[in-house]
Amino acid sequence: EFPDAGRIKADVSDEGDVDRMFDAAAEKLGGLDALINNAGIAGPTGGVDAIDPADWRRTIDVCLTGQFLCARRAVPMLKSAGGGSVVNMSSAAGRYGYAFRTPYSSAKWGVIGFTQSLAKELGPDNIRVNAILPGIVEGPRMTGVIRDRAAQVGISYEEMETQYLSNVSLRRMVSPDDVGAMIAFLLSNAGANVSGQSLGVDANVEAL
Numbered sequence: 001e002f003p004d005a006g007r008i009k010a011d012v013s014d015e016g017d018v019d020r021m022f023d024a025a026a027e028k029l030g031g032l033d034a035l036i037n038n039a040g041i042a043g044p045t046g047g048v049d050a051i052d053p054a055d056w057r058r059t060i061d062v063c064l065t066g067q068f069l070c071a072r073r074a075v076p077m078l079k080s081a082g083g084g085s086v087v088n089m090s091s092a093a094g095r096y097g098y099a100f101r102t103p104y105s106s107a108k109w110g111v112i113g114f115t116q117s118l119a120k121e122l123g124p125d126n127i128r129v130n131a132i133l134p135g136i137v138e139g140p141r142m143t144g145v146i147r148d149r150a151a152q153v154g155i156s157y158e159e160m161e162t163q164y165l166s167n168v169s170l171r172r173m174v175s176p177d178d179v180g181a182m183i184a185f186l187l188s189n190a191g192a193n194v195s196g197q198s199l200g201v202d203a204n205v206e207a208l
Contacts, residue, residue: 006024006025006028008025012066012067012070013058013066013069015069018066018073022070022073025077032081033078034084036089039062039066043058043063044059051102060103063110064110067114084128085127085191086127086130087129088130089131091105091111092205094131112198115196120196123195128195130198131198132183132199132201135202135204137173137176138174169205
């Protein structure tokens with residue numbers, strides 16, 4: 001719908017890549033009204049004694065530090081625009097401990113602290129900051145997570161999927177469109193007074 005919007009490939013954990021991305025955005029768009037920090041990786045699955053430190057660092061770098069690097073460049077542009085909205089992607093794993101997924105869960109808990117801190121810092125500049133906590137989002141990424149967790153504990157994929165959904169009140173996965181609808185609300189005037197919140201879009205995940 002926006003053929004002239006432009007796009008650029010960047011590794012959000014790389015400061016130089018992020019700088020190039022925002023330089024291009026400033027040139028192409030002429031400003032910024034919103035930032036959606038959506039980049040992330042699943043990280044490794046395994047016991048804490050089996051996780052490679054390099055995999056730990058990579059997960060934190062992409063899922064948490066990447067949000068800082070993007071916000072660092074976006075905030076001056078949002079201030080110049082007179083305000084705006086930042087949406088940071090956390091996870092249900094940022095609300096509950098997540099056995100065998102400690103790097104990912106740790107990063108997503110960090111996102112919530114980052115979100116609440118930025119909301120306080122940037123509120124006087126009319127910049128709203130919120131986090132979205134998706135639960136089990138249908139698609140190939142979640143299929144891989146369930147498969148890896150099933151292998152870790154030695155059960156079938158189907159058994160593990162049933163276990164995952166047994167901890168969801170509505171007993172179903174959510175869709176990417178469900179998450180997108182919440183982002184659209186937070187960016188719109190309807191969400192003008194919503195800030196500092198961590199909003200689950202997860203069919204009510206009860207535990208992980």
